[in-house]
Amino acid sequence: MRYRILATGVTLGLVALVAVQARQTRTGDSTAVMALTAMDYIQIKQLVNRYAFALDTASRNGYDYADLFSRDGVFDSNTRGRVQGRDQLAALARGDKKGPLYVNHYIMNHLIEPTADGAVGRQYLINISHDQNIPSVGPNPNQWDLVGQKRGSLDTVGGHYEDVYTKTPEGWRFRSRRFVPSKSGPDPASATMLKTYPVRPDPTDTMPTVPGGLSAMDYIEIERLVASYGHALDSGYGTTDNGAAYAGLYTADATFGQSTGYAQLAALGREQPQGPQYVRHYLTNHVIEPFAGQAIGKQYLVVVDMPEPEARAKGIPGSIFLGGHYEDVYQKTPDGWRIRTRRLFRAQAQ
């Protein structure tokens, strides 16, 4: 009897193993990779989202930036060369120091591939400079009248990062990070895509690992709440009232800037230029932290006035209208996560 149970167990195990290998063969190499959980992906994304804040503000004298790297971590780029060591990395960040309200590095398209001893990843980078002296628009300007004002520009720096991540006792860190400037070329054959693997299910997907912490689903829902911000404001989610869609992202007693409560927030939303196909508010680098049983977060904003199809056909480019960062408090309600308070800090160099 015991043998039969054992044999059944072994058989089931083999079947499961074969199934896993079959799937890996389809998606990537069958060599053993470290299966990552949703929380691993989230923490690696959070590491990258902290990068821009740490570099642009040089907070803690550059050591917030340095401490994103493992002890032997390396940053490498065409302009800076190879930088290794905590003090050297902190000095690199200080060299870029533009003050606590400076925003410049907009990072998107984060791809992650598990490896045998950690993970590798890539993202796109575009650097955007926001004008310091913005022409006065007078009190209560009609927001529609301001569309198209140019108040910033793309830098000549853009391209992608190539990273190696390692999981340390303190969390995920960069073992190496390399910036590669964008380059168009006739050599598509040499492009290799990162591989995909199934994400490993884990109890922490829905349950925080520490009391007062956030589960993977909490992070995912807060990410989506903030990612919805532009959609709600600019197009109303396909509804005809962007004010209601916008105010619906907040708790009933929430505050954004000078506006408090549903009615004021809805009115604020309705003042903004909008349309079913309108896109204007681009948010990225979203940092999320558990805080006193709820959550806080911050992210970069760039408001872009895109050329419409007719203008694009004439080769007219889009323009940068506004940039800065938001700082938020999120609250979990019976209907899901909502914004409790939000403040916009316009980009400023020190």
Next chain:
Amino acid sequence: MKNPKTNVSKAVVATLLIGIGAAPLVRAQQKVTGGSLSAADYIEIQQLVARYSYAVDTHADNGYAYADLFTTDGTFGNTKGREALAELARTTQKDRGGPAYTRHFLTNVIIYPTPEGARGSQYLMALDVSEGGKPSSIVHGGRYDDVYVKTPAGWRFKSRQLYPAKIGVPPPTAKLPPSTRR
């Protein structure tokens, strides 16, 4: 093929023209009834969306890396099927792809469960990123609306549609500057 504009496939142009008239067709964000996604599902779909930019910009695997992000009957706009999608990827920014080419910047990624799988949207910022010191520029932008399905090989795009940025009708008191309509 000397004028980059002609590189855009006719299918894409057709898609854009259709998109302009058909604004809020289906929006992922509206109240969804039924369906649920695990944390792993959300992450896998996020990764699918991130792969899109690399596949289209690098032209990896001669466009098939792009095509294989879709189901076998998957559509981007009016382009349907593996061969047509690979061709689309190869001819988008023809002669400009490559392993380090970055053009399609996506953010505001939202994903919602549906009874059949999932839907989602993102914002696109298509940039001409500086090469050799030339200024970078914003070429165009818009919103992708997607339908995803989970296949035995993982999550795939069942359909993907780009709606180019287009401002709505201003209230009577506002006077839109000529710069936006151009």
